[in-house]
Amino acid sequence: MKTFLPNKFIIERNHGRCIHCQVCVNQCSYEAHYLDPFSGEVKSRDRNCTNCHRCVAFCPTEALAIRCSPLDYVPNRNWTGEVIEDIIKQSESGAMVLTGMGNDKDHPIYWDKLLLNASQVTNPSIDPLREPMELRTTLGRKPDRLAYDKATGRLITKLAPQLTINTPIIFAAMSYGAISLTAHESLARAASIAGTLYNTGEGGLHKSLYKYGANTIVQVASGRFGVHPEYLDAAAAIEIKIGQGAKPGIGGHLPGEKVSAEVSVTRMIPMGTDALSPAPHHDIYSIEDLAQLIYALKEATNYTKPVIVKISAVHNAAAIASGMVRAGADMICLDGLRGSTGAAPKIIRDNVGIPIELALAAVDTRLRQEGIRNQTSIIASGGIRNSGDVIKAIALGADAVAIGTAALVALGCTVCQMCHTGKCPWGIATTNLALTKRINPDIGTQRLVNLLRGWSLEIEDMLGGMGINALESLRGNRLHLRGVGLTDTELEILGVKMAGA
Amino acid sequence: MKKVYPKEEVCMACRLCEVHCLAAHSLSQDLIRAYKLESPRPRALVQVTEKGPVSLALPCRHCREPMCVYGCFAGALTRDEATGVVSLDPDKCVGCWTCLAVCPYGAIYRDPARGVAAKCDLCAGRPQPACVANCPNEALIFAESARG
Numbered sequence: 225m226k227t228f229l230p231n232k233f234i235i236e237r238n239h240g241r242c243i244h245c246q247v248c249v250n251q252c253s254y255e256a257h258y259l260d261p262f263s264g265e266v267k268s269r270d271r272n273c274t275n276c277h278r279c280v281a282f283c284p285t286e287a288l289a290i291r292c293s294p295l296d297y298v299p300n301r302n303w304t305g306e307v308i309e310d311i312i313k314q315s316e317s318g319a320m321v322l323t324g325m326g327n328d329k330d331h332p333i334y335w336d337k338l339l340l341n342a343s344q345v346t347n348p349s350i351d352p353l354r355e356p357m358e359l360r361t362t363l364g365r366k367p368d369r370l371a372y373d374k375a376t377g378r379l380i381t382k383l384a385p386q387l388t389i390n391t392p393i394i395f396a397a398m399s400y401g402a403i404s405l406t407a408h409e410s411l412a413r414a415a416s417i418a419g420t421l422y423n424t425g426e427g428g429l430h431k432s433l434y435k436y437g438a439n440t441i442v443q444v445a446s447g448r449f450g451v452h453p454e455y456l457d458a459a460a461a462i463e464i465k466i467g468q469g470a471k472p473g474i475g476g477h478l479p480g481e482k483v484s485a486e487v488s489v490t491r492m493i494p495m496g497t498d499a500l501s502p503a504p505h506h507d508i509y510s511i512e513d514l515a516q517l518i519y520a521l522k523e524a525t526n527y528t529k530p531v532i533v534k535i536s537a538v539h540n541a542a543a544i545a546s547g548m549v550r551a552g553a554d555m556i557c558l559d560g561l562r563g564s565t566g567a568a569p570k571i572i573r574d575n576v577g578i579p580i581e582l583a584l585a586a587v588d589t590r591l592r593q594e595g596i597r598n599q600t601s602i603i604a605s606g607g608i609r610n611s612g613d614v615i616k617a618i619a620l621g622a623d624a625v626a627i628g629t630a631a632l633v634a635l636g637c638t639v640c641q642m643c644h645t646g647k648c649p650w651g652i653a654t655t656n657l658a659l660t661k662r663i664n665p666d667i668g669t670q671r672l673v674n675l676l677r678g679w680s681l682e683i684e685d686m687l688g689g690m691g692i693n694a695l696e697s698l699r700g701n702r703l704h705l706r707g708v709g710l711t712d713t714e715l716e717i718l719g720v721k722m723a724g725a
Numbered sequence: 726m727k728k729v730y731p732k733e734e735v736c737m738a739c740r741l742c743e744v745h746c747l748a749a750h751s752l753s754q755d756l757i758r759a760y761k762l763e764s765p766r767p768r769a770l771v772q773v774t775e776k777g778p779v780s781l782a783l784p785c786r787h788c789r790e791p792m793c794v795y796g797c798f799a800g801a802l803t804r805d806e807a808t809g810v811v812s813l814d815p816d817k818c819v820g821c822w823t824c825l826a827v828c829p830y831g832a833i834y835r836d837p838a839r840g841v842a843a844k845c846d847l848c849a850g851r852p853q854p855a856c857v858a859n860c861p862n863e864a865l866i867f868a869e870s871a872r873g
Contacts, residue, residue, distance in 0.1 A: 240757075241757055243744075243756060243757060243760035243761060244760070245740070245744045245760070246740070247739050247740060247741055247744065250738055250739055250740060251737075251739055282739060282741065282861065284741060284744050284745070284756055284859075285756050285757055651737075656778075657777075657778035658737070658738075658777065658778035658780075659737075661734065661735055661736065661778065661780075661862075662862065664735040664862045664863055664864070666735075666863065667862065667863060
């Protein structure tokens with residue numbers, strides 16, 4: 225069928241600079257560059273370009289630039305180019321439109337409408353270069369009260385298992401299969417160097433990464449891929465994944481092409497078969513059922529590891545979270561509207577769920593009102609872009625945040641949203657061995673460690689400016705936030721005052 | 726002695742080592758001029774070998790028992806006993822290709838434009854060979870051993 229889709233991007237080659245070395249040809253996994261055998265010149269196929277910048281970054285003479293095609297449709301607020309082209313795609317494929325990464329629509333980003341406080345005159349700010357700052361965070365269920373032996377001063381209360389991380393930033397769940405083993409290894413090693421956690425996602429844990437177990441959260445999701453006793457034993461914590469911010473309410477689908485030999489062994493499924501995660505856990509239809517799985521996992525690991533329950537931020541997140549805590553979740557992970565994915569139907573990614581800022585504030589408020597906030601730690605994720613978002617999330621009530629896209633960007637991702645093709649030229653969202661080699665885990669680890677260090681330094685600076693020397697003092701301290709450009713209802717749900725008030 | 730060692734597991738066959746090697750052995754020392762203006766065009770002294778996902782760039786090993794030196798009847802190939810570097814003097818090379826035939830690593834190439842052999846000289850005079858300095862994935866290291 226003749227396609228009616230126009231080219232999205234134009235590759236501009238500066239012929240004065242191009243030396244026809246073919247580096248762009250060998251780096252583009254979409255075959256957007258090719259050698260013309262007749263002229264010996266390197267040329268481009270604009271149609272194949274995804275604007276991932278791989279060729280631009282690697283061109284040794286800086287001869288390449290890519291721009292969006294200026295071709296536009298007749299201006300129309302209703303029938304935009306995106307709407308028209310999605311219809312064209314579906315009329316040609318008869319399928320759902322798939323996409324990768326997070327929601328790219330113009331939904332409000334509340335982080336940008338929240339502003340932080342700083343000390344002036346009446347309370348001194350703290351200089352983190354001269355005074356110690358505490359970002360250390362302890363995740364896990366905290367007791368209602370502590371009892372001490374009066375004679376010895378020893379703690380009598382038996383504490384639930386706790387996880388200590390050096391910075392309130394962990395790596396979000398991304399499965400081996402959705403991302404490459406080299407990306408996984410980079411995340412695992414960076415987490416272990418930085419003293420934080422990474423998350424296996426639903427893809428199981430590759431044998432070579434068991435040694436980073438102390439920094440690993442293993443996931444138990446609806447497909448139960450790769451779950452076995454050693455897997456649970458290897459981890460620092462276990463996460464039951466109910467939902468994902470990018471695709472609330474639906475399951476996962478790893479296409480058979482991505483199920484390579486190693487992926488198949490790790491996931492415990494036949495090679496080349498589609499890995500289909502059901503939409504619900506078929507053994508969880510209620511809070512009581514959730515409690516059964518939580519306690520089955522606690523029992524299986526001898527009550528030594530905290531159990532996390534992850535949900536996507538949906539309308540009733542606060543009530544659901546309350547049930548999750550009462551069901552025994554030591555931590556809850558909320559994944560917001562802008563959370564990313566390796567592949568999801570575009571219509572779901574762009575329309576289902578609620579922003580993480582509102583869900584986080586609502587959940588924290590609800591758990592406080594019910595007097596059970598101490599029984600769980602809250603991890604906020606889905607669109608955390610910088611240390612400003614991190615510190616605002618902490619002030620809104622999160623114990624820690626999880627970063628997925630930001631971590632992948634550190635590894636080279638340019639958010640071109642083509643993860644679902646499995647051809648990631650940056651070696652991230654692919655299992656093609658020729659492409660996964662593009663991440664050198666030594667370099668990947670360093671880039672991730674650098675990112676965490678940079679953000680941690682910025683958080684310390686902002687904390688010091690507020691006159692606070694421990695992150696614990698900011699946690700849920702919404703008086704340090706003010707809103708701009710928000711309605712009364714938004715301010716009420718966020719639990720923050722209007723700037724100036 | 727320090728040599729260039731490849732790390733196959735992270736070589737992605739981008740061939741930037743070849744591009745920068747060529748420029749480093751050009752008259753102008755400039756990528757664009759070397760490729761576009763110099764005639765005959767200089768030849769890269771390193772070459773990526775690639776089959777499926779397996780790839781690596783293997784320049785001259787500067788062998789302790791250099792078959793190429795033993796085989797060279799023109800006296801163009803010599804091994805410096807002090808530094809261990811095996812060098813090629815293009816003025817003496819007669820283009821008989823015996824060295825190509827005997828090199829167990831396939832690390833000597835033909836320079837057809839000049840009719841002589843071409844091989845890695847470890848970029849004498851530079852702090853690091855150009856291929857190592859410009860490998861974007863650290864798949865080439867300049868070190869005493871393969872382990873770095």
